[in-house]
Amino acid sequence: MEFFASIDWMQMLRCFVVGGLICIIGQILIDKTKLTPARILVIFVTTGAILGGLGIYQHLVDFAGCGATVPLTGFGNALSKGAIEEVAKSGFVGAFIGGTKAAAGGIAAAIFFGYIASLISKPKMKKQ
Amino acid sequence: MQKIGKQTVKFDTPPTILQTASIVGPKEADGPLASYFDQCLEDEFWGEKTWEKAESKIIKETVNMVIAKSGIPSEEIDYCFAGDLLNQCISSSFGLRELNIPFFGIFGACSTFVEALLMASVFLEGGAGNYALCAASSHFCSAEKQFRFPLELGNQRPPSSQWTVTGSGAAIVAKNGMGPYITHITPGKIVDMGIKDANNMGAAMAPAALDTLLAHFKDTGRSPSYYDAILTGDLGYIGKEILIEMAETKGYNIKSNYNDCGVLIFDKEKQDTHSGGSGCACCGTVFSGYLFKMLQQKKYKKILLMATGALTNSTTTQQGESIPGIAHAVAIEL
Amino acid sequence: MKPIETKKQYQDYVDQKSPNSPILKNCFNAFWVGGLICSIGQIIFNYCKYRGMDIQMSNTIVSIILIGISAFLTGLNLFNKIGKFAGAGSLVPITGFANSIVSPAMEYKSEGYVMGVGGKMFTVAGPVLVFGISASIIVGILYLIFNTQSITLV
Numbered sequence: 078m079e080f081f082a083s084i085d086w087m088q089m090l091r092c093f094v095v096g097g098l099i100c101i102i103g104q105i106l107i108d109k110t111k112l113t114p115a116r117i118l119v120i121f122v123t124t125g126a127i128l129g130g131l132g133i134y135q136h137l138v139d140f141a142g143c144g145a146t147v148p149l150t151g152f153g154n155a156l157s158k159g160a161i162e163e164v165a166k167s168g169f170v171g172a173f174i175g176g177t178k179a180a181a182g183g184i185a186a187a188i189f190f191g192y193i194a195s196l197i198s199k200p201k202m203k204k205q
Numbered sequence: 206m207q208k209i210g211k212q213t214v215k216f217d218t219p220p221t222i223l224q225t226a227s228i229v230g231p232k233e234a235d236g237p238l239a240s241y242f243d244q245c246l247e248d249e250f251w252g253e254k255t256w257e258k259a260e261s262k263i264i265k266e267t268v269n270m271v272i273a274k275s276g277i278p279s280e281e282i283d284y285c286f287a288g289d290l291l292n293q294c295i296s297s298s299f300g301l302r303e304l305n306i307p308f309f310g311i312f313g314a315c316s317t318f319v320e321a322l323l324m325a326s327v328f329l330e331g332g333a334g335n336y337a338l339c340a341a342s343s344h345f346c347s348a349e350k351q352f353r354f355p356l357e358l359g360n361q362r363p364p365s366s367q368w369t370v371t372g373s374g375a376a377i378v379a380k381n382g383m384g385p386y387i388t389h390i391t392p393g394k395i396v397d398m399g400i401k402d403a404n405n406m407g408a409a410m411a412p413a414a415l416d417t418l419l420a421h422f423k424d425t426g427r428s429p430s431y432y433d434a435i436l437t438g439d440l441g442y443i444g445k446e447i448l449i450e451m452a453e454t455k456g457y458n459i460k461s462n463y464n465d466c467g468v469l470i471f472d473k474e475k476q477d478t479h480s481g482g483s484g485c486a487c488c489g490t491v492f493s494g495y496l497f498k499m500l501q502q503k504k505y506k507k508i509l510l511m512a513t514g515a516l517t518n519s520t521t522t523q524q525g526e527s528i529p530g531i532a533h534a535v536a537i538e539l
Numbered sequence: 540m541k542p543i544e545t546k547k548q549y550q551d552y553v554d555q556k557s558p559n560s561p562i563l564k565n566c567f568n569a570f571w572v573g574g575l576i577c578s579i580g581q582i583i584f585n586y587c588k589y590r591g592m593d594i595q596m597s598n599t600i601v602s603i604i605l606i607g608i609s610a611f612l613t614g615l616n617l618f619n620k621i622g623k624f625a626g627a628g629s630l631v632p633i634t635g636f637a638n639s640i641v642s643p644a645m646e647y648k649s650e651g652y653v654m655g656v657g658g659k660m661f662t663v664a665g666p667v668l669v670f671g672i673s674a675s676i677i678v679g680i681l682y683l684i685f686n687t688q689s690i691t692l693v
Contacts (some may be wrong), residue, residue, distance in 0.1 A: 080589050096632070097570035103627030104569035111402060114360050114630055114639065115663050121631060122671040130678030133611040146598055147605065147632045148573070150577050155598070157571025160679030164612035164686075166571070173566030175287065176672050182599035183606060183633060185667065187640045188660065193680055195644040195656045198614035200356040202249040204230070204348055204622025234681040253651040356648035358663065359622015359629050359638050365557040386670050399546035399564070400553060443557055454542040 088142060095141035099148040118149055125153025130161070155179045206330045207517075210424025213223060213391045221382025221391045222327045222537065223336075225493035226271035228263050230371030231347065233482075233490065241494040242372070243270060245416035249346055249371055257291060261300035264289065264342035267373040268301060271338070271493075275377045282306050282377070283334025288313065288319035289485055290369075291351060296342050302416035303527025306338060308429035309482040314411075314514030315439045316318045316393070318374055320535040322510075324534075326387040329380040336380070342373035352403070352519050365405040365463030367441045367483035370470060376497070385500045389425055389536040393417035395516065397529040403522045407444025407467075407480055413530035414440060415451050419512060422457060423536050429459045433505040436496065437532070438488030439467035440511030464532040466491035487513040507538045544653075551624055565626050572628030590689055603687070609637035613645070639663040 100119075106117055125148075128134040134154040137145040145151050159179025163171030177184070209215045229241045231394070234245030246263075253259040254435060264287065272279050285304060287297035288311040298310050313320035331338055335499035346370040349356055396413035414437050422428065429452075440448060445465040452459050466488045467481035492510055499505045510532040517526070541638050579602045586598035612618040616640050622629050629635055637642070640660055647659035 080564075080586060083589060084585055085580070089578055092581040093578045097574030100569040100573025100625075100628045100631045101566045103573075103631040104566045105562070106632075107627055108562045108565055111363070111404070113352070114358065114635070115666050117627070117630065118636060118664070119670045122667050123674050126671055126674035126678060128687065131611075133641070140690035141577075143584050143601060144574070144577045146584075147580040147597050147601065149631055149633065149636060152602075152633060152667075153638065153674065155680040156675035160675040161682045163680045164683050168681075169683060172683060173678055176633045176675030178550045180594075180609050180671070183602040183636075184643040186603040186606045187610070187637045187664070190607055190637065191644040191660055192643045192656060193627065194610050194614035194646045195652075198344070198645055199648070200645050201616040201640075204355070223544035257649075344585040350646055354663065357619050357638070357642035357645055359613075359618045359620075359625075359635065359642075360624055361626045366559055400550065405553065405557055408557065411547065419673055443553075447553070447556055451543060454540055474543075534657065 086184045087150060091141045092144035095137065095144035098152060099129040105114040125150030129154030129157030151178060152183065206326070210420070211263060211279060211422050212394070213389055213424035214327065215389050216326065216330050216387065218330065218390045219386035220329045221379045222385050222497065223277070223377045223382055224271055224275035224331040225374065225376040225497040226274055227374045227493040228269050228270070228372055228488040229335050229486070229490050229494075230284065232345070232476065233370055233372055233470060235476060237514065238470055238491065238495050239496055242490060243494070249344070256371070257295065258346055260296040260342055260344035260347050263344065263371075264296055264298035264340055264373040265375050265417070267342070267375045268304065268338060268340050271375040271377055274522070275282070276429065277304060277336055277377060279304070282336045282338050284309065284325065285338040285340070286311055286324050286327055287340040288317035288321065288329035290314065290348055296344070297340065300342070303435065313512070313531060314515030314516050314531065315343070315483055315485050315487060316512040316531055316533050317485045318492065319438065319510060321533050322362055322376065322378065322387065323392055324368055325378040325388045325532055326390060331375035337378045338375065340373060340375035340377060341485035341489040342485040343369050343371070344366065345369045345371045348484060362479055363404045364479050365408070367439065367480045368471060368478040368492060369484040370482045370487040372486040372490045373488060374493035383539050385537050387535055387537050388539070389421070390415055391424065391534040393423040393532040393534065395529045395531050397527055399451055399527045401525065403517065403528065405443065406434070406439070406483055406515045408447060409515050409528035410530035410532065411440055411444040411447040414444070414448050414511060414513050414532040415455070417532040418448070418452060418457070418535050421509065424434055428463060429446045429457050429462065432462060432507045432509045435459055435463045435509045436491070436511065437465045439481070439483040440465045441467045441483065442473065443480050444513070469495065500537065507536070510535050510537060526531055566625055569626045571621035572625035573632060576605070576629065576632045576634055598616050606637040609634035610641045613638050613641040636664055636667060
């Protein structure tokens with residue numbers, strides 16, 4: 078219970094609000110533009126990567142923590158940040174290694190869990 | 206048989222719709238027309254491993270059922286006209302591969318069922334045989350998989366979207382009989398008014414329905430009030446409203462006796478089907494289940510059945526093409 | 540109503556006829572579900588930090604756990620219900636990315652494990668990786684050019 082005492086609830090609130098607001102932007106895009114889910118995801122990841130490359134997104138991460146890293150913009154930011162860090166370390170090749178390296182955990186997890194889910198589960202009719 | 210006007214055929218010795226059969230999925234079985242269908246499934250897979258196999262089984266069993274109900278031995282049926290929505294019409298060709306009846310696979314998107322009735326009646330009236338079988342099927346899950354997204358994807362359906370009906374309708378048309386008769390057919394033209402939104406099929410198809418409706422009235426000299434009911438296939442709520450308003454601007458008031466199979470088959474509020482039903486089976490099952498019984502009970506004596514189709518696929522949608530629509534009409538009278 | 544002659548007139552007419560999405564309700568649901576998912580991530584993150592992991596490792600673990608939960612819910616045929624309710628609230632967080640990989644994998648299982656599951660897994664999420672990784676490479680190269688220039692300028 079020592080862990081729960083250590084939680085910064087103001088930080089938690091900032092995380093909730095920022096994460097929720099980013100989702101609202103996505104919802105407005107869905108309802109107003111008729112974009113497909115794949116396009117929405119692409120817009121978010123690319124925006125995140127650009128804002129990350131410009132160093133702007135980090136301010137949002139510092140402010141909201143997971144409220145900024147969990148949405149897909151955070152995924153884009155992680156890709157860019159990884160590329161920049163790796164370039165700083167190993168030069169030109171770093172641009173190709175860094176991004177995927179930073180996101181490797183997430184991508185591998187999605188592939189692996191996706192495969193497992195397809196082994197044990199079957200699609201079902203939507204009720205509504 | 207003679208052609209009257211620009212695109213209507215009038216039959217001198219009109220063929221009879223002898224018998225119909227319909228099988229629907231569980232969602233349709235929760236809808237307002239449930240009691241009219243011959244069989245309601247409890248599960249969309251119906252014991253099969255894939256959606257495609259399930260749809261094939263549905264059309265196969267519906268066809269077997271209509272043959273059994275009609276009492277006509279299958280050897281005496283001269284032709285089978287059938288179609289569906291899956292690539293290269295595989296549900297019908299796979300489902301009916303053991304049928305042993307000369308087979309025409311036809312595609313008119315969701316207008317397939319009426320297209321089959323048109324072709325069958327021309328064949329029979331022309332003297333090419335005595336009995337023809339017409340069938341069409343669709344399946345919500347196989348259609349979602351082919352045209353939209355995987356079923357488990359957590360997306361929201363826009364309010365203009367329609368729900369593909371799971372099921373199949375089949376009918377046997379006979380050269381001679383006691384009715385209900387197919388007296389006139391009006392095959393439709395392809396009409397494209399530039400609608401690109403694949404989630405608004407009703408709006409894409411409504412101009413085609415209007416075109417066929419006007420052609421039918423013009424060619425036959427009939428007015429909307431001649432029919433007890435005018436039914437479109439799957440325009441849904443939005444398309445229905447558009448058709449009513451556009452027909453009005455052309456001088457035809459169809460408000461009082463017009464409805465749409467996609468509106469009838471689901472309860473919009475309770476079943477959350479947004480703009481209504483769609484798919485080959487929408488018109489197919491509503492006619493085979495509900496309308497045919499209304500004709501048999503003489504509650505309707507003259508109906509105009511007009512199935513609508515959106516002639517599109519997922520590639521053309523992604524390439525940003527607009528959606529051409531079509532509508533075929535058939536006048537059925539006692 | 541005036542008769543409709545041109546495609547443009549018809550499009551305008553259809554736009555006016557088609558109902559709008561209940562955007563306020565959708566946004567409210569997206570807000571709280573999205574916020575909640577991020578908060579769950581934050582709790583996991585805080586716990587990782589509490590156990591003494593660094594930020595990068597903690598973030599990776601948050602991603603993996605949320606992806607795992609999302610895959611699990613998709614496998615239980617529950618995620619599409621959440622998605623229908625929450626819209627962007629479950630799509631925009633990393634959970635939506637996971638769902639868009641798991642759902643085609645399950646759907647195309649009927650075409651076999653190699654060409655079905657393996658081949659179709661990225662039909663929805665593939666573009667995310669293509670655009671995300673490409674953008675990161677461009678950012679990396681720009682950073683390289685910008686950095687060397689700033690070095691030479693100094």
